[in-house]
Amino acid sequence: MKRYRIEARWSLAVATTKEETRPVRSTIAFGLTLMLALALAACSSGGASPTPSASTAPPATGAAVTIVDFAFQPADLTVKVGDTVAWTNTGNAPHTVKWDDGTPASDRLTEGGAPYERTFDAPGTFTYVCGIHGSMKGSITVTE
Numbered sequence: 732m733k734r735y736r737i738e739a740r741w742s743l744a745v746a747t748t749k750e751e752t753r754p755v756r757s758t759i760a761f762g763l764t765l766m767l768a769l770a771l772a773a774c775s776s777g778g779a780s781p782t783p784s785a786s787t788a789p790p791a792t793g794a795a796v797t798i799v800d801f802a803f804q805p806a807d808l809t810v811k812v813g814d815t816v817a818w819t820n821t822g823n824a825p826h827t828v829k830w831d832d833g834t835p836a837s838d839r840l841t842e843g844g845a846p847y848e849r850t851f852d853a854p855g856t857f858t859y860v861c862g863i864h865g866s867m868k869g870s871i872t873v874t875e
């Protein structure tokens with residue numbers, strides 16, 4: 732008997748507040764939809780992130796030397812076999828990269844100009860100087 736009473740009361744309450752419950756219900760439904768959409772967006776972005784990092788991993792074989800204030804920075808750099816090193820001049824004076832191993836020297840590197848690149852296919856230490864300013868020295872150590 733008690734059970735019936737409670738049910739009757741509840742249905743009465745729903746009946747009287749029917750107009751009020753409707754907008755609340757649709758708001759809740761909208762909120763749930765939004766949460767679901769956000770959860771899905773979070774899932775898809777979380778699933779997408781490993782893909783770019785995997786694709787960016789293989790070409791990460793470059794290294795850079797910047798020519799600043801009549802100096803190679805870093806002066807000594809260690810890279811892996813197969814890596815390409817790029818030299819960029821950021822100063823007003825022109826510089827070159829002249830190799831001690833007989834590899835042809837770079838063209839004159841000027842500020843804002845294209846970088847000079849060399850790819851190292853064998854291990855060893857490759858020393859160089861600036862062909863214009865002999866006191867500017869640097870080396871690339873290539874490891875397996």
Ligand SMILES: [Cu+2]
Nearest residue numbers: 826861863864
């Ligand atoms: Cu120089």
